[in-house]
Each structure stands twice: as C-alpha cells, then as structure tokens.
Amino acid sequence: MTNPILTISNLTKRFGGNAAVSGINLEVMPKETMAIIGPNGAGKTTFYNMVSGRMQPSEGSITLDGRDITGLPPHKISRLGVSRSFQINNIFPEMTVQENVEVVLSAYHGHSRKLFNVASRNTGIQQEAVELLKRLGIDSLKNQRAEVISYGDKRLLEIAMVLATRPKLVLLDEPTAGMTPDETRRTTRLIKSLAESGDYTFLITEHDMDVVFDVADRILVMHRGEKLFAGTPSEVKIHPEVRRAYLGEEEDEVTEETGA
Ligand SMILES: Nc1ncnc2c1ncn2[C@@H]1O[C@H](COP(=O)(O)OP(=O)(O)OP(=O)(O)O)[C@@H](O)[C@H]1O
Ligand SMILES: [Mg+2]
Known part of the structure; x- marks a missing residue:
C-alpha cells in the first residue's frame, strides 16, 4: 500500500480566542x-x-513522507x-531566464548560489534548465533577461525554479x-x-x-x-x-x- 506524502492530524491555529484553522485532518x-x-x-x-x-500550529501534527515536521x-x-512558490522578487532580474533556473539547480546540486558564475556554467545543469523551461513552455525566452518578460511568464519561471529543487x-x-x-x-x-x-x-x-x-x-x-x-x-x-x-x-x- 502506498503511504501518504503528507498527513495532517487535528491541525489547529488559534489567534487569541479565534481558531483560524480548527481540527483539520487530511492525507495527500x-x-x-x-x-x-x-x-x-x-x-x-x-x-x-x-x-x-x-x-507554528497551536495543536496537531504535520507529517511529511513519514517524518514529523510539525513546528x-x-x-x-x-x-x-516542501517547496513553496517563490515570490517574484526572488528572481534575479538581470540574469537570463535560463540562468535563473541554473542558479537554483546549482544550489540543488550542492554548489553555492553566491559562486554561480555565468562564465563557467555546467553543461549538465544547462541542459536540465532548458528541459525545465520546456516543461513550462517558456524555453523560447531562455536568453531574455528575466526583468523584461511578462508577469505571467515570470510566474511560470517561478514555478520552474520551484520544480528545480525536486520537491516532494x-x-x-x-x-x-x-x-x-x-x-x-x-x-x-x-x-x-x-x-x-x-x-x-x-x-x-x-x-x-x-x-x-x-x-x-x-x-x-x-x-x-x-x-x-x-x-x-x-x-x-x-x-x-x-x-x-x-x-x-x-x-x-x-x-x-x-x-x-
Ligand atoms: N496573523 C494573524 N493574526 C490574527 N488573525 C489572523 C492572522 N492571520 C490570519 N488571521 C485570521 O484567521 C482567519 C483565516 O485567515 P486566512 O488568511 O488563513 O484565510 P484565507 O482562507 O487565506 O482567506 P483569503 O481567501 O482571503 O486569502 C481570518 O479570520 C483572519 O483574520
Ligand atoms: Mg489567503
């Protein structure tokens, strides 16, 4: 039997006397x-x-792939x-669309974000970045500076950057x-x-x-x-x-x- 990737039990959050979230149970x-x-x-x-x-929850637990991550x-x-969509201001505006994805991929593969260097880009990572951009339908924009693409395309770039971390x-x-x-x-x-x-x-x-x-x-x-x-x-x-x-x-x- 397959186990849930996310198990939420009795999840509750109170602000003062009010429960914004109350006793939620859910399996994904x-x-x-x-x-x-x-x-x-x-x-x-x-x-x-x-x-x-x-x-922080007031009550209840959150389990990711069998591991308690509550709090x-x-x-x-x-x-x-667990990867949450980045805010658009996490995009590096002066870098190209492809370089933005490469930065995240480099970090994922254990290289420092700060040391990301356009001159010594890794071919494997470049290919992986283009593949991801293709999946989001924005590979034709790969050489554009991120700041010039449309709002909708920026949000798709954001999703490409989220997926680059191979989240569960x-x-x-x-x-x-x-x-x-x-x-x-x-x-x-x-x-x-x-x-x-x-x-x-x-x-x-x-x-x-x-x-x-x-x-x-x-x-x-x-x-x-x-x-x-x-x-x-x-x-x-x-x-x-x-x-x-x-x-x-x-x-x-x-x-x-x-x-x-
Ligand atoms: N930091 C906070 N302090 C106090 N009350 C809060 C806080 N955050 C949310 N609430 C309250 O908790 C309740 C749920 O808010 P929440 O923002 O989670 O709703 P939502 O479903 O995301 O709404 P929306 O569709 O408007 O985004 C609301 O009554 C809100 O006023
Ligand atoms: Mg909301």
Whole structure:
C-alpha cells in the first residue's frame, strides 16, 4: 500500500480566542493534486503557513513522507522537500531566464548560489534548465533577461525554479492570481500537464474555480477554519453544504439544481 506524502492530524491555529484553522485532518497521496478552497478568511493561507513552517500550529501534527515536521522552521521544511512558490522578487532580474533556473539547480546540486558564475556554467545543469523551461513552455525566452518578460511568464519561471529543487510536495499559492484570462488558461494547462506527468505532488490554493475543477484530483473545502468536505471535483460540485457555504447559494436553489 502506498503511504501518504503528507498527513495532517487535528491541525489547529488559534489567534487569541479565534481558531483560524480548527481540527483539520487530511492525507495527500504521492503524485496527487490537491486543491484547497474556501471563502475569504476560511483559513487557507494559515493552513499553508503551517505546512511550510511559517507559522507554528497551536495543536496537531504535520507529517511529511513519514517524518514529523510539525513546528520546524521554513528552511528545514524546505530542505526536507516542501517547496513553496517563490515570490517574484526572488528572481534575479538581470540574469537570463535560463540562468535563473541554473542558479537554483546549482544550489540543488550542492554548489553555492553566491559562486554561480555565468562564465563557467555546467553543461549538465544547462541542459536540465532548458528541459525545465520546456516543461513550462517558456524555453523560447531562455536568453531574455528575466526583468523584461511578462508577469505571467515570470510566474511560470517561478514555478520552474520551484520544480528545480525536486520537491516532494509543491505548494502553489494562487498560481494564476493577477494573470490575464489568456495567461490563466495557459498556466492551468501547464499545471495540469505537470500534474498528469506523475512527477509531482501539488497542494494548490486558488480562487479561480474553473482552474480548481480542472486541475485537482481532490479538493479540501474549508469554511471558518474547519474542513467542510474533502472529495473529488464532481463530488464537491454537487455537495449541498459546499454550495451553500462556498458558492453562497440558497437552499432551494441547490435542491432545484440537484433534483433532490
Ligand atoms: N496573523 C494573524 N493574526 C490574527 N488573525 C489572523 C492572522 N492571520 C490570519 N488571521 C485570521 O484567521 C482567519 C483565516 O485567515 P486566512 O488568511 O488563513 O484565510 P484565507 O482562507 O487565506 O482567506 P483569503 O481567501 O482571503 O486569502 C481570518 O479570520 C483572519 O483574520
Ligand atoms: Mg489567503
């Protein structure tokens, strides 16, 4: 039997008297794409912050690939294989797109980031960088300086840099936020093909429902810090409580649409 890559037990975070996340249990299987949805303030970002180590849980545990990572600092969790999308300001603007990926790959292969030297680039790493850029569909931009590419392409470069560390679990925080509809469609297609390649395990928060229903194998629906439901996209779509709480529907509308 396959073991979960991520096991969340009774995860809880309180701010003062309020629980932002309350008693969440969840298992994510290897190669699965799990989305977390919920209305504003549902606790998605707080949940994420605990998994990546930015916030200490008040209660509960987080296990990565059999190892308890609860409360470890972000750099340790990252070293153990949880990679969160970098902020765009982690991109080196004056370097080319390809060099940005090479910097991360060099660090991954044990070379110092500071010693990265364009003049003595390693051919293996160069090839690996181009392969990754191809997977993100931005290899045609490889020789452009990172500062001149579009916002959407920068976010794809960011994902290439995340994947370069060969993470066990990739956390994508609203990967299409701020993108144009075209960029959103392109990014959704890409995430879907990366997910289907079976090479990665994704945990995604996303406000765009079309993206969520398209890419997720399973969806965790949060509401006021609690797990309202976890299931496949088709189960989520017809779940009456989810529709009421999340999609803001009235009860009789739900009854009518589901034919119940
Ligand atoms: N550092 C903090 N101190 C106090 N309260 C906080 C803190 N961070 C989050 N909260 C509260 O916890 C609750 C959950 O917030 P969180 O940001 O996790 O929600 P979210 O689902 O990510 O919302 P959104 O969709 O708006 O991003 C909210 O009521 C929020 O006000
Ligand atoms: Mg949030």
